[in-house]
Amino acid sequence: MLETEIRKPQHVFKQPGLAKRFIKQWDIQLMVIPALLFIFVFSYIPMYGVLMAFQDYSIFKGFLNSPWVGFKHFEMFFNAPEFWTVMRNTLIISLLKLGIGFPAPILLALMLNEVHNRTFKRIVQTISYLPHFLSWVIVSGFVVSMLSTDNGSLNILLESLHLIKEPINFLSLPEYFWAILVTTGVWKEIGFASIVYLAAIAGINPHLYEAASIDGASRVRQIFSITVPSILPVVVVFSILAIGNLLNAGFEDILLLAGNPVLRDVSDVIDTYVYRVGIQNSRFSYATAAGLFKAVISVGLLAGANYMARRSGNSLW
Numbered sequence: 001m002l003e004t005e006i007r008k009p010q011h012v013f014k015q016p017g018l019a020k021r022f023i024k025q026w027d028i029q030l031m032v033i034p035a036l037l038f039i040f041v042f043s044y045i046p047m048y049g050v051l052m053a054f055q056d057y058s059i060f061k062g063f064l065n066s067p068w069v070g071f072k073h074f075e076m077f078f079n080a081p082e083f084w085t086v087m088r089n090t091l092i093i094s095l096l097k098l099g100i101g102f103p104a105p106i107l108l109a110l111m112l113n114e115v116h117n118r119t120f121k122r123i124v125q126t127i128s129y130l131p132h133f134l135s136w137v138i139v140s141g142f143v144v145s146m147l148s149t150d151n152g153s154l155n156i157l158l159e160s161l162h163l164i165k166e167p168i169n170f171l172s173l174p175e176y177f178w179a180i181l182v183t184t185g186v187w188k189e190i191g192f193a194s195i196v197y198l199a200a201i202a203g204i205n206p207h208l209y210e211a212a213s214i215d216g217a218s219r220v221r222q223i224f225s226i227t228v229p230s231i232l233p234v235v236v237v238f239s240i241l242a243i244g245n246l247l248n249a250g251f252e253d254i255l256l257l258a259g260n261p262v263l264r265d266v267s268d269v270i271d272t273y274v275y276r277v278g279i280q281n282s283r284f285s286y287a288t289a290a291g292l293f294k295a296v297i298s299v300g301l302l303a304g305a306n307y308m309a310r311r312s313g314n315s316l317w
Helices: 017-024 028-052 072-078 083-101 103-113 118-133 136-146 153-160 176-203 206-214 219-245 252-257 261-267 270-279 282-311
Strands: none
Touching: 017 028, 017 261, 028 072, 028 282, 072 282, 083 103, 083 176, 083 270, 103 118, 103 176, 103 219, 118 176, 136 176, 136 252, 176 219, 176 252, 176 261, 206 219, 206 261, 219 282, 252 270, 270 282
């Protein structure tokens, strides 16, 4: 005869409600509320302005009385003579920044991690962090001064090495602009962007390196077998965000470095085009339509990158 074992039901502990958790963590919640209010006021409420993309908006009539025109401004943007030039420049500059600017801080973090002299390491970190805290106005002033034909340091160096016979006006030649823009962006952000990867490397268990060293693994082998796989989840998350911002080719850097109209064929991206054609000419509906187009594509890229990363187990959601 088989005896059936009767098990008592286990008690299921329910989590306290939202109100109780809020009261219990009131001091922490108070710290979060200002940030949430800031995002709500300056990020969510202005989203109501996307209605302008479907209207012939007039500041005198407002949102309620401006006539609705459907996708008129989107069609005007797609049929504009500059559309393909703007899209080409946006994609090329973004891909260059992604392909060069994204792995640069990772490489810097890996190299700094191998430096055992703390004093030298701190000096390098301080020097590499500093440009991030400078505005693009100051940085562009440095670049313009360095590339100037009148006592510009780069022209003086090239002339002293007998590589050129006369100064070159780099900021008036389209073939040099992309290289100047990407190099300047990497120099400005490489140090600050490496902080996250240095923090991820610092969290790796040092016993892994000790075990690998006992097994005879070289430092290079330890980097590729321990360091890189350990920080891979962080790299994947930031790569997803970078792909989502693929159409954000830049605004301040391009606007300041591409002041010469000769560079417009290689420097005009969606953001500068919207500012120049839409904002300066008071074509608010046209500018909103172009901006909304970029936002929709960016959301699609973000979702697609997250879907691909989900297969590796490292995704945003």
